[in-house]
Amino acid sequence: MQHSDPLENIVYISIPSEAERTIGEFRLDPEVMLPVETSGSGESYDIGSLSWEQIISAMLKILAYRPEHEDAPYYREFIKAVKPDLPGELSEAAVLQARNQRFEQAEEIFLALHGVLPEEPGPLLNLALLYEQRAQQAESRGRLEDKEECLEQAHAYYKLLLTRDTVPPEAELNAGFFFLQRHNFAKAREHLQRFIDSDPEDTERIEEARKVIGEIDSQNLLDELFQEAYDAVQLGREHEAIEKMQTFLERAPEVWRAWFLLGWAHRRLQQYPEAKTAFLKTLELGPQKPDTLNELAICHMELGEFQEGERMLREAIHLEPDNTKIISNMGVLALKRGETEEAKGFFKTVLTIEPSDPVAQRYLSDLDPELDPDADL
Numbered sequence: 546m547q548h549s550d551p552l553e554n555i556v557y558i559s560i561p562s563e564a565e566r567t568i569g570e571f572r573l574d575p576e577v578m579l580p581v582e583t584s585g586s587g588e589s590y591d592i593g594s595l596s597w598e599q600i601i602s603a604m605l606k607i608l609a610y611r612p613e614h615e616d617a618p619y620y621r622e623f624i625k626a627v628k629p630d631l632p633g634e635l636s637e638a639a640v641l642q643a644r645n646q647r648f649e650q651a652e653e654i655f656l657a658l659h660g661v662l663p664e665e666p667g668p669l670l671n672l673a674l675l676y677e678q679r680a681q682q683a684e685s686r687g688r689l690e691d692k693e694e695c696l697e698q699a700h701a702y703y704k705l706l707l708t709r710d711t712v713p714p715e716a717e718l719n720a721g722f723f724f725l726q727r728h729n730f731a732k733a734r735e736h737l738q739r740f741i742d743s744d745p746e747d748t749e750r751i752e753e754a755r756k757v758i759g760e761i762d763s764q765n766l767l768d769e770l771f772q773e774a775y776d777a778v779q780l781g782r783e784h785e786a787i788e789k790m791q792t793f794l795e796r797a798p799e800v801w802r803a804w805f806l807l808g809w810a811h812r813r814l815q816q817y818p819e820a821k822t823a824f825l826k827t828l829e830l831g832p833q834k835p836d837t838l839n840e841l842a843i844c845h846m847e848l849g850e851f852q853e854g855e856r857m858l859r860e861a862i863h864l865e866p867d868n869t870k871i872i873s874n875m876g877v878l879a880l881k882r883g884e885t886e887e888a889k890g891f892f893k894t895v896l897t898i899e900p901s902d903p904v905a906q907r908y909l910s911d912l913d914p915e916l917d918p919d920a921d922l
């Protein structure tokens with residue numbers, strides 16, 4: 546996320562009227578000032594170093610961050626004329642940056658691509674997926690406020706896509722899975738069904754969507770009581786959530802998500818035997834998710850069942866090697882066993898992944914007051 550003005554190093558120049566000429570079907574207009582991206586302040590810019598690349602780079606920045614700029618249509622046509630292959634190059638570059646978790650760079654490129662091709666759905670969909678990826682990373686590192694902020698931004702991009710006159714099938718599909726992760730099962734079902742109804746050629750994804758719809762229907766995930774229990778957990782009303790979820794499970798005992806929510810509520814209330822039972826049932830009925838394994842490990846640790854707790858954590862780490870919540874819990878487990886040096890190693894590992902992690906910093910500070918958490922590890 547940008548903290549300074551991304552356009553602060555852009556200056557504008559005019560071209561002489563005699564320079565008026567065409568590039569293919571595009572005509573240079575001397576009346577339009579051309580932006581130039583400089584490496585420093587505009588006052589120190591040397592016009593002798595001017596290049597097409599500096600102009601195009603500046604136009605892309607403006608289209609990314611000021612798409613409403615009065616000369617935006619001119620910039621789009623300029624870029625398409627001077628460098629017609631640029632949209633494809635930008636898309637490849639952004640995907641590579643996202644794959645390498647260089648999220649800010651990927652976001653800027655996708656924004657620029659959206660600025661160049663505002664009618665194309667691809668850049669908006671990629672921005673939504675990028676923020677989902679950022680949310681997943683934030684969750685794995687215990688930054689829950691950042692996670693929610695990223696999910697809200699992803700939701701905003703999906704809204705832009707889904708309110709267009711024509712919605713591409715892949716947008717319906719990804720929106721469906723987005724709402725599924727947000728436990729909005731009604732919206733998830735709606736968009737997954739629209740994906741199926743669009744009759745796409747990808748039979749594998751059709752079957753995946755049908756499977757999720759079947760699970761939503763067969764497990765009564767649209768049930769009002771289930772939704773009320775979920776909302777109660779989210780709002781910190783654990784006793785209410787437990788009561789509602791137990792009532793729901795009496796008539797739908799095979800719903801693994803319900804068992805997870807029940808366990809989550811019990812664990813928050815430090816009712817570890819009850820939470821442990823619920824999480825074991827979750828694993829019996831549903832997939833082996835890192836969150837479930839981590840929650841179950843916490844219950845085992847609090848009950849003094851260290852060997853079982855370690856087994857759960859190692860299974861979770863195998864699924865998500867960079868999940869700092871799980872690595873921190875490995876450190877906590879080591880402390881409970883009296884293995885101080887091993888615990889320090891886990892907390893230091895956390896700080897190599899997430900240098901500002903408050904949990905690891907606090908534990909290391911307590912274990913070794915002379916250790917500077919900001920020092921190189």
